[in-house]
Amino acid sequence: MNKEYFVSNEEIELEYNKLKKEAIESGYNLNPDEDFTKQLIESLLINNKRYGYPSCPCRLATGIKENDLDIICPCDYRDQDLIDYGFCYCGLYVSQYVIDNKIKPHSIPDRRLKEIKKTSKNSINFKISYPIWRCKVCGYICARNEPPEKCPICKASKDRFEIFIDIK
Numbered sequence: 497m498n499k500e501y502f503v504s505n506e507e508i509e510l511e512y513n514k515l516k517k518e519a520i521e522s523g524y525n526l527n528p529d530e531d532f533t534k535q536l537i538e539s540l541l542i543n544n545k546r547y548g549y550p551s552c553p554c555r556l557a558t559g560i561k562e563n564d565l566d567i568i569c570p571c572d573y574r575d576q577d578l579i580d581y582g583f584c585y586c587g588l589y590v591s592q593y594v595i596d597n598k599i600k601p602h603s604i605p606d607r608r609l610k611e612i613k614k615t616s617k618n619s620i621n622f623k624i625s626y627p628i629w630r631c632k633v634c635g636y637i638c639a640r641n642e643p644p645e646k647c648p649i650c651k652a653s654k655d656r657f658e659i660f661i662d663i664k
């Protein structure tokens with residue numbers, strides 16, 4: 497491995513504990529298979545060193561952040577995959593049902609490939625004073641001039657928000 501991208505066990509341990517704490521606080525679960533989870537976290541940390549952001553370890557990143565925003569972990573597809581399959585595409589996050597029933601995550605279709613961009617712009621016919629922002633990771637919605645620095649629900653950064661309804 498390129499020395500530049502070397503990740504130590506201490507870094508993995510720190511990130512594991514951080515992600516586990518955040519997951520618990522936000523109502524999510526990391527995969528209880530600690531070895532597997534730590535391998536994914538190592539890949540996330542390597543991607544963070546390589547690209548400057550922790551892109552999904554199971555998808556090919558372009559290296560241009562604007563193009564990869566939807567696959568920065570936690571990706572835009574995590575929550576729907578948790579609902580539909582009980583785990584995210586990589587299996588880093590799993591549902592309580594999967595944990596309770598000791599189900600092993602397996603290969604699922606990549607939602608990114610079939611995602612269709614929808615716009616609600618044309619269906620709005622009432623006047624609003626502030627733009628409405630939507631967190632693409634967890635769906636949190638707020639009305640304000642700018643999105644929050646961090647999503648209060650899932651802690652995703654400001655650049656993971658999209659305009660849901662514009663006032664222009």
Ligand code: SF4
Binds near residue numbers: 536554571584585
């Ligand atoms: S939530 Fe899962 S599928 Fe999405 S980026 Fe993170 S590891 Fe990959």
